Structures are given as C-alpha cells and as structure tokens.
Amino acid sequence: MIKVDATPFEFGFDPARTALVVIDMQRDFIEPGGFGETLGNDISHMQRAIAPVRDLLALFRQQGWLVIHTRENHAGDLSDCPPAKRDRGSPSLRIGDDGPMGRILIRGEPGAEIIPDCAPVNGEIVIDKPGKGAFYATGLGDLLADRGIRTLVFAGVTTEVCVQTSMREANDRGFECLLIEEATESYFPEFKAATLDMIRAQGGIVGWTASLAALKTALERQTRQPEVL
Ligand code: TIU
Numbered sequence: 001m002i003k004v005d006a007t008p009f010e011f012g013f014d015p016a017r018t019a020l021v022v023i024d025m026q027r028d029f030i031e032p033g034g035f036g037e038t039l040g041n042d043i044s045h046m047q048r049a050i051a052p053v054r055d056l057l058a059l060f061r062q063q064g065w066l067v068i069h070t071r072e073n074h075a076g077d078l079s080d081c082p083p084a085k086r087d088r089g090s091p092s093l094r095i096g097d098d099g100p101m102g103r104i105l106i107r108g109e110p111g112a113e114i115i116p117d118c119a120p121v122n123g124e125i126v127i128d129k130p131g132k133g134a135f136y137a138t139g140l141g142d143l144l145a146d147r148g149i150r151t152l153v154f155a156g157v158t159t160e161v162c163v164q165t166s167m168r169e170a171n172d173r174g175f176e177c178l179l180i181e182e183a184t185e186s187y188f189p190e191f192k193a194a195t196l197d198m199i200r201a202q203g204g205i206v207g208w209t210a211s212l213a214a215l216k217t218a219l220e221r222q223t224r225q226p227e228v229l
Contacts, residue, residue: 002014003221004178004215006208006214007208007209007210008200008203008204008208011176013178014150015063016148018152019065019144019149020056020060020153021134021154022068023162024072024162025114025117025118026071028101028104028111029072029158033101037092038092038093038104039089040092042187045185045186045188049183049185052180052183056215057118059216059219066125067124067125068125068127068140069114069120069125070128070134070140070156071113071114071127072131072162073105073106073128074105074106074107075106075107081095081096125143127139131165132162133165133166133168134162134169135169150175152170152176153177153178153179154177154179155183156183157184157185158184158187160188164206167179171206176207176208177208178208179196179199180210180211180215181196181210181211
C-alpha cells in the first residue's frame with residue numbers, strides 16, 4: 001500500500017488496483033473558440049491545470065500504472081446529444097455548430113481532441129462520453145471491473161462539472177477516489193474551492209483530496225522503504 005498525506009485523512013492505495021482518470025483535457029474546454037468559451041466562460045483559468053496534469057501523467061507512466069483519459073463529445077449526427085443539452089441557454093455557438101476548431105464538441109473534430117501536453121500515449125485508454133459523468137453511457141464501469149480496479153485518482157476539467165460528477169458516480173459504485181488538487185481547474189475559482197471542500201467534508205463523503213507534492217512524497221517514501229511482503 002502507498003500512503004498519501006491527504007484530506008480529510010490518509011489515503012492508502014494499491015497501485016495494481018488503481019487507475020488515473022484524467023477528465024476532458026480537451027481543446028474545447030481549454031482553447032479559444034471551443035465549447036467552454038462559447039458558454040461564456042473565461043478559459044484562462046484552465047491554464048493552471050496543464051502542467052500539474054502533465055506531471056501527474058508522467059508520474060503514473062514512470063511507474064507503469066494504469067492511465068485512462070476521458071473526452072466529452074458527441075456523434076456527428078447528434079444522436080447521443082439530448083436536445084435538453086444542446087438547446088440550453090444562449091451560447092455563442094451550440095454543440096454541433098461550426099467553430100474555429102471544427103464542429104463544437106463533436107467526436108473527431110480538432111476541438112474535441114485532448115491538448116498535446118496531456119495527450120494519450122502508447123495505447124492508453126480513452127473513454128468518449130456524451131454526459132458530464134464518465135460512467136454514464138460508457139464502458140468505463142466494465143473496463144474497471146475487468147481489470148480489478150478499486151481505486152481511482154482523478155484529475156482534469158472542470159472541477160465542479162465533469163470531474164465532480166464522475167467522482168460522485170465512482171463513489172456510488174464503491175471506488176475509493178482521490179482528487180489531485182492542482183491537477184484540476186474550474187472557470188470559477190470559488191467553485192473549485194467549494195468542490196474540494198464538499199468532496200472531503202463529512203469524513204470524505206465523496207472521497208479525498210491531496211496535493212501532487214503529497215503524492216510524489218508518498219512514492220519517494222515507498223521507494224526508500226519498500227514494503228516487506
Ligand atoms: N462547462 C463546464 O464547466 N464543463 C463542461 O461542460 N464539461 C466538463 O467539465 N468537462
């Protein structure tokens with residue numbers, strides 16, 4: 001077991017039964033002209049998450065641990081996009097409309113790709129999802145069950161929308177969930193702070209949060225003092 005200094009208390013995990021789930025580090029949420037900006041958001045906040053997510057990916061890859069990426073997107077014919085999602089509000093462009101990075105939030109379009117800094121490598125698993133949660137209408141649950149995964153380390157954007165929804169879905173399915181604090185961002189800093197607080201309140205009602213530094217320290221400690229089996 002690796003033991004991480006986390007909130008609300010220590011978080012222990014067995015790497016063989018753990019996966020990193022990086023939520024929606026897509027151009028559509030991070031770059032100008034994408035879905036996030038069409039909704040009226042200040043996308044500059046997303047920049048803070050890029051280096052920590054990249055470092056977290058590097059850490060999991062160095063250890064040879066399981067890495068999963070998700071992408072929020074829809075089929076070109078919008079058959080998996082409920083009108084309630086497409087028609088909501090007054091965005092400058094709607095899902096499926098033509099934008100500067102191709103059609104907004106459509107699978108296969110440039111805007112729906114993961115940003116180069118966080119792109120999947122070496123056949124890492126990529127889950128395409130039509131909703132905010134990573135389990136809804138995807139094969140993620142079966143995939144994790146097949147691999148005997150019990151613990152999920154979360155990162156990505158945005159904290160209170162797709163990250164929190166996915167973490168709550170995972171928590172209800174019995175996974176132990178840890179969110180890495182620097183490796184997630186919101187368009188609203190106060191929503192990020194509130195989400196971290198509500199996840200770890202009530203004795204970890206949804207899960208734990210920890211800094212990337214705390215995870216790195218836990219790994220170094222483990223390397224120096226290998227557990228006696
Ligand atoms: N709008 C917003 O904050 N987020 C989303 O629509 N999707 C994700 O969080 N990925």
